[in-house]
Amino acid sequence: MSISNYKIASISLAITLISTTSAPTTIASKVTPPLTKCFIRVDNPHLSDSIKRQKGFEAVKVNATSKCDKQIRNLSLTVVIYKKGFLRNHEVVIGTLKISELIPAFQKIENKSTWERCKSRRPSQYFGVAYAEAIINGKRMQTLRVRTDKVIALPCGT
């Protein structure tokens, strides 16, 4: 194959890739918006002031809330606190809040019980992930995992 043939081949490939990647944009513009709007809010990892003030030790904490525009049942709202590791990230603690009763539309549900006691003051980097599962209109729905905005370095070894 000559150099000019290589050029043609790469141009054809480039055109194919562009047309392939541009296709979903056209499809996406025709997709109808979701019928249910649910929001998960997850705050950044922080050291709990309450524990430090009361007992002098520290704990890393991540809170999350969930709110839907439709009534839901059997909600489980899970928060996972991760510590960044050298090769991979480690789960430190997982906390799931379960509510089986009917939750009216727009009621805010809070998971504020996910925390881990600091075992030392060794600086570590933390982030949190929250996700929810619930029955909405008779169907079991699951959310995507929402990650905290930042990875926060805290003087807290776990």
Next chain:
Amino acid sequence: MTQENLENFDDVERDNAYFDLFFELEKKNAAQYEELTKRLIKEKSLVIQIENFWVKYSLDRYGCSAAISHDAGESFSEHSWSRLGWSKKKKGKYLPTFLAKTETDVKFGLEN
């Protein structure tokens, strides 16, 4: 689902009440938690009753999970998991805190 704004939203009053109960239980039940820790390390899994709930603790390689039953032990749903460390020594050291934390969650109200 999407993410709303990103400020922290601690509820100081709620946290004060929660951790008051946690410290009270940790202190009051220290001997009981030590005993449960020994049993759990030996048996790997155990079920205890806390108020009207049944709590199943299960040890795995790195930590301990707590599952809660609302129907007298017929079915359990995952409540929490905590990393304690790989060794028996570390598990023994940190399990009492996990036991106190789980009991606090149950007594404080699982929906709070």
